[in-house]
Amino acid sequence: MTDDWDRTPTAPPATADRLAAEALIVDVEGYEGPLDLLLTLSRTQKVDLRRVSVLQLAEQYLAFVSQARALRIELAADYLVMAAWLAYLKSRLLLPPDPAEDGPSAADLAAHLAFQLERLQAMRDAAARLMARDRLGRDRFPRGAPEDVMRIRKVTPLASLLDLMQAYARLRTRDDFRPYALDRDHVFTMEQALDRMRGLIGAAVSWVDLQGFLPAGWGSHPMRRRSATAAHFAAVLELARRGEVELRQTETFAPLQIRVRGPR
Amino acid sequence: MTRPPPQEPGLFATPPMAEQERMVEAILFATAEPVTVADLAARMPQGCDPAEALAHLRRRYDGRGVQLVRVGEAWAFRTAPDLGFLMQKETVEPRRLSRAAIETLAIIAYHQPVTRAEIEEIRGVAVSRGTVDQLIDLGWVRFGRRRMSPGRPVTFVVTESFLDHFGLESARDLPGLKDLRAAGLLDNRPLPGGFTRPEDAEDAPEGQSDLFDLAREGPP
C-alpha cells in the first residue's frame, strides 16, 4: 500500500493505485462484509482509527465499488447499500451544515462510522489475544488418567405409614366384599339326607332318636350340625308323608324319634 | 535428529532439579498411562535426571491426597488409599414399593411373627421369594424364631429400621382395623342387593373424603 490512496478519486489513478485497487478487488471474497472492507481501507490512511478521515474513507470505498463495477465483479447487496449510505454521508460532509435541518449532523454520522470501525478492530484484537492464550489441550493439560468416580445407586423406598395401612385394609376387606356366592361346604341337602335315610331306616324297628342318624363329622361344627339336622328332619317328614316312617316327640323340644312303619 | 551428543556441555543448560521435578509432575499428571523413567527422559530436555526428580517428587507427595506410586516399571499418580471413599458418589433414587411388597410388609407388621404360608393365606396368592428378600434387603424385615409347628417354618418380623421409617415406637402402635375403619381406610361399600351387615350401618358413606384428607395430611 502507498500513500496514493490519499489522492482524490477524481485524479487519474496511478499504476500503483490501480494495482492496489485490483488487489483489493481480487480479494473481495476474503472480506467479511463492507465494514471489514472499510477497516482494511482505513488502514491505508496510516492513522489512528480515531483520527481516520471518514470523508476520505467514503471516497476510497466508492472508488473500490466503481472499480469493481468496471471489472464486472458482482458485489453483494450489502456492499452496495453501504456505498449508497457513504455517498449520502459524503454529500452531507461536503455541503455546509443546514441550520434548519433536525437530526444528526454529518459529523455525528461520521463519528458513528468511526466508532463502528474502532469497535470491530477492538474485537479483532481481542479475538487474537484470546486465541493466543494458554489453551487447554495445547499449553495446559487436564488430568490424563481420571479415576472414575464410582457411582453407587442407593434406593430410598417411598412408603408411608398410610400406604402400609391402606395395603392392610385392602387385604382385610377383600374377604368381606367378595361376590356373593352360597358357601356349600357346610350344607347337607334334603336330597342327600333322603338318600341316606332310605338306606338306614330299615334298622329303626323301634323308636330311635333322629340325632343318631346324623352323618359322622357333622355333629361337632355348629353350622354343619344345623344344616345336617335340618336336612334330615325335612327328609323324615317326607318319609312320614309317604307313610314309610312314623314320628313322635314326647314333649316340646324333646328329641324327635322315628320308627320304620312295618307292612300292614 | 540434530541433537547435541549427551556429553557436550553448555549448549543447553540442564534445568535445575526443582524444574525437573515440576516437569515430571506435569507429565505424570497429564499422561493417561503410567510413564517409565526412560519415557520421562525422552520427553524432558537433555541432561535431565528423571529418576532423581521422581525421588524428590515422591517425598513431596508423601502423605498428600494423591501419591506417586510405582506401577511395574512405570510411575503414576494415584489417590491415597485412605481417601478411596471420596471416589464414590451416591445417587439416591426414591422408588415406590410394589403392591406385593407393601402388602407383604403390612402382613408381617400386623401379624408378626408370621410364616410365609400365613402370608400367602392372607394375601391369597403365593409370595415370591424376591418380595420378602427385597424387604430384608431394605432392612425392614428380618427372620424371627422358627415356629414350633410341623416343619418348623421360619417366621418374619419387622425391624427397628422399619419402625424408624414409619415413625412407630413399636409394632403394637400400628393402627388396628377399627382405627382403619374410623379413618375411612376401610372402604365400606354396600354389599350387592342392598344387603348391609350390622356393622356397616354405623359407617357413613362419606368415608372417601376422610381418606382423602388423611392422605393429604400424611401420617401423624
Added chain:
Amino acid sequence: MTRPPPQEPGLFATPPMAEQERMVEAILFATAEPVTVADLAARMPQGCDPAEALAHLRRRYDGRGVQLVRVGEAWAFRTAPDLGFLMQKETVEPRRLSRAAIETLAIIAYHQPVTRAEIEEIRGVAVSRGTVDQLIDLGWVRFGRRRMSPGRPVTFVVTESFLDHFGLESARDLPGLKDLRAAGLLDNRPLPGGFTRPEDAEDAPEGQSDLFDLAREGPP
C-alpha cells in the same frame, strides 16, 4: 420421618483442615472436569469447608508443575502453561476455526449476553447459523436468557468450558476487558438520531444498552 436433618452439627467430628485439603486434592486430581465447591462439599464429610481447603491447596501448588485453577464456579488441576512443550503426546490439535467463528466468539465473550442482531451490527455482516452452531458444538457458547425487548430475541453467552479452554477464572478476566469498557467500545451505541439502516430496523436500539450493562455486571 425421624431422621436427623442433614445439616445437624456436632454429631461427628469435622476432619482437620490438613485432612480436608488432602480430600480436595484427591477429588480434583481424580477428575478431568472442574468440580464446584458445592460438589466438593457434597462428597466430603459433614462440616467440611472446601472453600478454605481450596485456598490452602492453591497456595501449596503455587509454582508447581500442576496448578490449581478456578474455572467459573468450579476448580480443577491443570498443568502449568510453561510446561506445555513436554506434552506433545497429549496435545490435541485445536479445531481450526474460521475467522468469522473466532470473531463471533470474541464478540459473545466480551459483549455477553448478546443477540445475533448485535453480533451482526458489530461485524457489519450477517452471522451464518453454522458459525454459532459450531461454537455451541465446541461447548464454548450456549443460549442465555431471552432479551426483554421486542421479539424477545435469544442471547448467547460463553460457558465454563470456554473459560477452562482459555484459562480464564471468569468472564471478567477476559484480556483487556476493562480498557475496552473504559473506551466505550463495549457500548451498544446506536446510530445517532435514530437513523436506521435497513438491517438495524428489526432491533430496538434504545434501552438495550441499559439492560445490557446491567446484565453484564452481574454479581460482583
